[in-house]
């Protein structure tokens with residue numbers, strides 16, 4: 141059956157009237173207004189102009205990192221009492237549920253890149269609590285490549301495209317890492333059998349940073365957060381991942397969406413590792429150095445709750461693309477630490493959101509807290525009523541919100557800080573290789589061989605002097621580690 145007009149088709153009947161963006165009914169969505177059947181198109185055709193102009197502006201900047209991702213809604217439920225450590229209200233009762241939105245991502249690739257890249261995975265959770273949003277913006281690895289925010293833009297540039305060739309560049313990648321030896325712990329995880337998660341449901345999430353848990357009386361402990369997958373860890377080996385990158389580059393996005401759609405709701409058991417302030421000095425590494433893990437045998441996982449993802453987004457752009465997480469979005473009872481990376485991130489995320497989504501990014505529904513009340517006004521895209529007629533300053537005599545003065549739990553007030561201002565360096569020492577060494581020696585022969593092979597696949601493409609520098613780092617971790625990588629490089633034709 142050939143219809144004269146698409147609206148003649150029975151399937152499209154009775155679906156309501158199409159309108160322009162300002163609500164006027166549209167006469168024709170098939171033909172532009174022209175001067176006669178053969179004549180030029182008239183600028184008076186507002187629907188045409190409205191439609192094209194909006195289309196022209198559809199793309200917003202993609203995230204500078206973590207551009208490819210998928211997200212889902214769900215809830216967090218408290219299963220264990222940790223009120224002796226924190227007065228965070230959403231944690232104050234066993235059984236209490238808080239809505240969450242979670243976004244998973246790869247890091248280095250562009251928005252259209254393959255989900256099965258060897259890359260850390262982002263693990264970002266927005267808790268919509270009664271005291272505003274807490275964003276846990278972590279990764280699937282407990283450590284990171286660098287430990288000072290000042291290095292982050294350089295590090296990320298080496299994962300992106302070469303400024304001239306516009307190609308990924310193994311010289312850039314390995315040059316930087318071989319000059320930043322503290323990266324070797326994270327690098328060993330990334331190149332290991334854990335380096336390519338099988339989708340987003342089969343991986344853990346970690347705060348990475350040491351944060352703090354705070355009580356209203358000002359007392360505090362240091363805490364690292366762990367989200368352990370209840371689905372079990374599953375990862376891909378390199379050949380499988382490469383094949384999938386061609387056959388189904390959206391593998392992880394599809395897997396998450398389909399699982400939730402069929403009612404197979406993924407969940408994570410949530411734990412904290414606690415360090416009392418008096419124990420910090422007893423550690424043989426810096427607790428605030430994100431290249432280090434806290435040994436579980438000394439600091440066992442303390443159960444807190446469960447996160448369940450049970451609802452897919454209705455609209456990807458509105459909910460996933462516009463979601464904006466920040467480590468600085470914290471609730472009373474959960475707070476910061478002196479971690480240098482964390483301190484840089486506290487600034488960087490809201491800053492990039494203002495650029496990517498605009499100054500009123502927290503008014504976008506996916507980012508809106510359950511309630512917010514302040515004296516911020518105006519700016520692009522103010523859509524929340526702008527405070528109505530309430531005063532836009534404080535203190536005032538005419539109503540509106542006031543500081544509560546009550547909460548001692550906003551940050552660990554008891555931490556006292558003193559020192560000489562300076563660009564104090566981390567001094568590289570054996571401590572920076574010890575944890576990578578322990579990890580390496582936990583691996584069996586097969587795992588060690590695959591680790592060396594995965595490394596050599598990329599490293600052999602870098603210049604010889606870079607290969608040598610990087611192998612020296614592996615040797616410093618463990619001589620066998622260095623030797624294995626060297627042998628794999630030779631197999632690939634390197635004259636190392």
Ligand code: HEM
Nearest residue numbers: 203206243262263264278279284289292348481484488492
């Ligand atoms: C995303 C900066 C380190 C986890 C981002 C974004 C920026 C950024 C600018 C894009 C955000 C957006 O456009 O919405 C930084 C800086 C870092 C750093 C400056 C170091 C100083 C880390 C670390 C982790 C991490 C150590 C994990 C422990 C994430 C995650 C996202 C992200 C999960 C994606 C959030 C989402 O799904 O929207 N980061 N980052 N970042 N970062 Fe970082």
